[in-house]
Each structure stands twice: as C-alpha cells, then as structure tokens.
Amino acid sequence: MKRIFIFIFLISTVSTLFSQPKKVEAQMIEKKLFGKLADGREVYEYTLSNTNGVKAKIINYGATVVSLEVPDRNGKFSDVVLGYDNIEGYVADKSYFGAIIGRYGNRIGKGKFKLDGKEYQLSINNGENQLHGGTEGFNKKLWTVDATDESNLGPSITLSYVSKDGEEGYPGTVKLTVNYQLTNLNELKINYTGTTDKTTILNPTHHSYFNLTGDPNKTILDEELWIDADKFTPVDKGLITTGELADVKGTPMDFRKPIKVGARINDDYEQLKLGRGYDHNFVLNKHQELIPKVASVYDSSSGRFIEMWTDQPGVQFYTGNFLNGKVKGKNGIMYQQRTGLCLEAQHFPDSPNKPNFPSVVLKPGQVYRQSTIYKFSVK
Numbered sequence: 001m002k003r004i005f006i007f008i009f010l011i012s013t014v015s016t017l018f019s020q021p022k023k024v025e026a027q028m029i030e031k032k033l034f035g036k037l038a039d040g041r042e043v044y045e046y047t048l049s050n051t052n053g054v055k056a057k058i059i060n061y062g063a064t065v066v067s068l069e070v071p072d073r074n075g076k077f078s079d080v081v082l083g084y085d086n087i088e089g090y091v092a093d094k095s096y097f098g099a100i101i102g103r104y105g106n107r108i109g110k111g112k113f114k115l116d117g118k119e120y121q122l123s124i125n126n127g128e129n130q131l132h133g134g135t136e137g138f139n140k141k142l143w144t145v146d147a148t149d150e151s152n153l154g155p156s157i158t159l160s161y162v163s164k165d166g167e168e169g170y171p172g173t174v175k176l177t178v179n180y181q182l183t184n185l186n187e188l189k190i191n192y193t194g195t196t197d198k199t200t201i202l203n204p205t206h207h208s209y210f211n212l213t214g215d216p217n218k219t220i221l222d223e224e225l226w227i228d229a230d231k232f233t234p235v236d237k238g239l240i241t242t243g244e245l246a247d248v249k250g251t252p253m254d255f256r257k258p259i260k261v262g263a264r265i266n267d268d269y270e271q272l273k274l275g276r277g278y279d280h281n282f283v284l285n286k287h288q289e290l291i292p293k294v295a296s297v298y299d300s301s302s303g304r305f306i307e308m309w310t311d312q313p314g315v316q317f318y319t320g321n322f323l324n325g326k327v328k329g330k331n332g333i334m335y336q337q338r339t340g341l342c343l344e345a346q347h348f349p350d351s352p353n354k355p356n357f358p359s360v361v362l363k364p365g366q367v368y369r370q371s372t373i374y375k376f377s378v379k
C-alpha cells in the first residue's frame, strides 16, 4: 500500500514539474497611429488584448473593428474579420467592413419618412433608397475617444460621435456613444447609448464580416448558422422590406436548427434571388432587457464558434453577396463573393415607413440603448 502511495506521489510530482503552466497574458490597451485623413486628421488604432491573448483592434475612424484575433481548437490565432491594411482602404470602402453604422442601419425606402406629420428627405446612396445612414454615415466619421479602461473583466474603449441636426437629412443633433469591451471570457461586448435634442430616428448597428476559418480566401458557405427566428422580413427588388413578417418554416430561411450557410443558398427561392444570397432581417423570437442568445456560427474546420446575444428585435444576416473580388483587403487578398458573413443587430429595415414594425423613434429626454455580444470559443 505504502509503495502505491509513494508511486502516485512521484508520478504527480513529476507531472507537475514537467507540465506546461497555462500561459496567462497580461490584459492591455495599446495605441498607435493608424494613418492620416486627406485633411491631416490623425486616425489611431487601439489594440485591446485580454488575458487569453485574444486581440481586438479598433480605429476611431467609423469606430471600426479592423482586426479580431481568436484561437482555433489547436490554439492557433487568426484574424477572423475582413478589412483593410490602411486608412485609405477604409476611406474608400463601400462594404462597411467592421464599422458602426448610423444613424440608420440598413435601408429606408426612397430615403423618405414622416415624423410628427413632417416629411424628411434623406440622402440617397443605394439605387433610389438610403442605405446605412447615407453618403457619409457614421462609418465615414472620425469619432472621439472618450475613454479607455482596463477593468478586471477585460479592456474596453468608449467612442462617441455627434451628428448635427440635418446631417444626411435627419432631424435633431444626435450623440451616439459606443463602448467596445473585450472581456476575459473572449466576448466582444458592444454597448450603445444615444440621445437627441429633437425627435428623430436612430438605429445603429455593427458591421463586422466574420470568416471563422481565419482564411478569407475561403468562403463562409461551410459555416453552420443558427438563428432563433421563426419569421423574417421579406424584401422587394430594391431590398426594401414589404412590411410582411413571413414564416421561415419550409423555406431556406429556416436556421432554427444549425445548418451550413451554403446548404440552400442557391435554391430556386425568390427571396434568395433578390438578395443574391442571404441579405435579410430575421425577426428574433426573444428580445428583451435580459439580453437573449439569438444566433451562432460554427466552423468545423477550425473549431471556431461565435455565439451572439442582443436585446434588439432583429438581426440582418448578410453573406457578403456584393463582394466581387475587386476589393483589395488585408494582406492584399481580393475578397471574393461570400467570404464573410455579417450578423447585424438592429431594428427592422425601413421601420420608419412600416407602422407594424417596432418603433425607431427617439425623443429628447429619452436614451437609446443597445447591447450586443459576440462570444468566441471552440468546439
């Protein structure tokens, strides 16, 4: 008996001596010049690193996530978002890579809406419609960095932008504040608050294109998607919502059980033809103050897994259908169609013109709030 104990003691001592202690990284925030705008204003990149070595790089132009390095199941880190190597790329960008979108995520039909009996005409930048806040939306603005913070939960950065009354045709001066926190649980948490001095509409979102393989030469078609939505909002040929809430049941829009993004994307289904793939708002089954889990994406080749939580009523699922191999992204890669997917937490597209959709109106004295979380892990 004694011998057995000595043997166990020796084995455990030897294995403790030789086992590699799990390396704990220091959490930190580093700031460096990213580039200069044509008028000389400086754009800075903030690298948030958590205790697991995960890194999120954010620039104050567009409050944009320019890189997000997360490990695969073997511990190999790769950048899982599309973007550009330099500021010139972001200034010329028409794909909204990684940016905060405002004032209004997605389309407003003919760029028109009525508020308190008055009609507003917004700038038009997508056929006859407005997309993602207009010609120079929040993604094309230099934001103010209000604070950086290293709490025990993980590093964070707070940015804000003040949009003047009349900008892109919208009423009221709006202040939007966005806090990105990279937690030590490998979550990218995005918290928004917004205020206005006149009644207006506000519906910001975040526009990262994820490619969990870590290799943007590959498409996202083999990644498995789950969305907790029984309904979606069908669109017309200009991709404006028709006002209908349609059942996903029995259609290629049904992601209530995880299924490969590419499994049905080329089906003979009108909505997919109109969007050239998925480019649709899903009506989330749960949305409330206690932020529910609403979607996930899994890449079996790398093991990478994203889970998404949001308190918003909808998520726009977009499969990068308009990427066409003509845009030169990071490391000189020409991004081809469907090499990134977006899950944009939002109110439904064209809500200001659809009385049956949840309201996007913000009044003086009210505070707009949104919380959205993308959590990265492996399976």
Ligand code: BGC
Binding pocket: 094, 095, 096, 106, 239, 279, 280, 316, 318, 322, 342, 344
């Ligand atoms: C929209 C697409 C649009 C894309 C811009 C998405 O949020 O739904 O229709 O082309 O953003 O890159």
